[in-house]
Amino acid sequence: MSMSVEQFLSLSDAEQLQTIKDLNDIGQEEIIIDVLTGVGIDNLSVPLLGELGRAYNNNDKPEEAIKVFKTIDTEHRDAVWHYRCAYSHGSIASTNHEAYTSENMQQMLALVDNGVRLATKEGRNDIKEYCFEVMDMCRLQMDFEKCEVDYPDLCLNYSKYIAEKKKKREGVPRQRTITVEEILATDDMWTINEPAYWTINIYGSYDNYLESAKGFTVEQRYLNAICWYFAEVNNGGHYQFFYNSTGIVWEDALAGLRLFNMKELADNFQSVLDFFGGTVPFDRAERWYLLPQSENNPEFFDFLDEKDDVVYEYEGIFEDVFVHEHPELFVFDGTYTVSE
Template structure:
């Protein structure tokens, strides 16, 4: 659609808004930005300012989106406004690989928290899910232990959303054949671990975890556990690994590190377990209690910091060496479900 500023000005307020929405539906965001900025932001209605912020977001210019959106008076800020602004901060945090404590991440969380409350009040469940998708987007940079302490109700709502999504989502069946040749040719362990990642259940009981793993070799199960271990410890340390649902794989993570001859990491992890008496519960709430008890020990966090550093700084033989030397243990030919 070709649209001049003069043509746009000749439209009624309702027609202007609908025209911009139509342009957005056909992904003509540059036209939206050109026309609305030519009109002048000071001459735009509140809905059109919102659409301009949306267009900047869709065009990858989140800083301009924030500038436009924050020019809207607070009394006009509904759940949609909070979503658009939170999304912009989330993308910035993601692009910068920001830590949980960064200004962008914290601003995103404040906006999401307020936005979810407003969406609940406005009975906008569709918008609530959009907010949770922002958290999904920034998941790997989130410190959920700290987040649960600071945004308790938000994290409860997010957890319910995750459970509901897993329960209700049919997903897309995906057939995959992973051959010895493919395993030997790749250094990307994600491509080898993908069937296990989507299939093995770390969110239920330990029996659920074992049952969901039955279609895989023990080494495939170990690889998945090690991948979770690295993801969590490198993001928020051993404390986060045990605190989150991923702690259910601790036994397999240790066994995998030993089996894959990653001795330095295995010994380091063993000393962490020894601090807890050699074992930790598979049940997440029981692990929480154990962590809370341990926090009374003044040496606890200093001890964990040292153990975390071993993982951060490790530059020895990683799991891909064992996988490449034993490709027959990681072949796969089957179907697994990837969420839509």
């Protein structure tokens, strides 16, 4: 997809904003940046400036995002502005492993503090949660004892957010029986994978991951890993897959692709791993350290784009074939917990 400055300017104001929002929603940040900078920052409305800053954030250019956000007058700095600007500073602090006392970390906290207050006032619970997610992103460098002294109200609200998130994760039990007949009758692998999806823990240590998967066959574990792999890569590429907690399943995803006779995808994923020396850490914090180092390689993002395209073009039949050929390996009869 492409768009020229002339095409953009031919749209009405409402159409311009909606077009840019839609492009942001589908991950076309480079098009947004090219078009809006082509129009000229001084010629953009406040909403378009916000979308440009958002695009810079989503394109891993938080420093550029901050420059854009600073051009927005104080009277227009609502809860969304505070969240987006906080994300910029938090992204820099997290990537650079900056200490709690760093300028970026302190800027992030001040912006989140104000953002939560404004979001509460504006009735924007979604933005309030997004602000807390920025703190989640920086949690490895957070000094929460010091933070409670510096930002008592924020930390109190953040604690409530954590407690509520934990409560949601505890969820409600669901009884399910998945038979050979049901497996043979469906092409929806997410339905077959549902018990494993809700049970296998990808958010802790690798030992936790393996322990939580003990009630499933190896093949069910592999199917779950493949489902996570497709979901993340199709949403934000291999970079997102490794950056998020899902990266913990990389070894099972590769083994599953090979076992399920998905050779082209397995070879494609293996080449990504080879770029990192043949393996990546299971620990998410270690992957966070690894990824920025790779960004220094000028070929890194072009290489990943090429590998992402292989997955984007995949039509999704081979795992269905394997599951249908071996349905007895994917049956389930038991209880699992679903988040509310």
